[in-house]
Amino acid sequence: MAERGPARHQQRRRALERRAEELRRELVEHGAHPETGALRFDDDAGFADRSHTTEERSRLIALVGVLRAELEEVERALEKIDRGQYGVCERCGRPIGDDRLDAIPWATLCIDCKRRGRR
Numbered sequence: 001m002a003e004r005g006p007a008r009h010q011q012r013r014r015a016l017e018r019r020a021e022e023l024r025r026e027l028v029e030h031g032a033h034p035e036t037g038a039l040r041f042d043d044d045a046g047f048a049d050r051s052h053t054t055e056e057r058s059r060l061i062a063l064v065g066v067l068r069a070e071l072e073e074v075e076r077a078l079e080k081i082d083r084g085q086y087g088v089c090e091r092c093g094r095p096i097g098d099d100r101l102d103a104i105p106w107a108t109l110c111i112d113c114k115r116r117g118r119r
């Protein structure tokens with residue numbers, strides 16, 4: 001039997017916190033501010049220096065955008081645990097489902113709404 005209820009949420013909270021930490025670290029490694037995603041391209045920054053080509057920069061900007069978006073979702077999921085709204089679909093209000101939350105603990109939509117959103 002799988003754990004249910006608050007204990008399960010605590011488990012997911014730990015997974016989310018670990019993921020948030022990983023994402024923040026990756027952002028910093030790419031020379032981005034973990035909260036704003038702002039990139040340091042000036043040469044005192046030591047990382048993203050002038051040797052970057054325009055193409056490398058746009059790749060980096062795209063990557064940082066993806067990491068930031070994921071971090072925001074993870075942080076939103078953590079806030080929802082605090083408010084007791086975790087695991088509820090943001091669109092239809094139905095439970096997201098344990099299988100989906102196990103796979104993607106920061107999911108904000110149930111699988112049906114997610115599929116509909118892609119159309």
Ligand SMILES: [Zn+2]
Nearest residue numbers: 089092110113
């Ligand atoms: Zn839904």
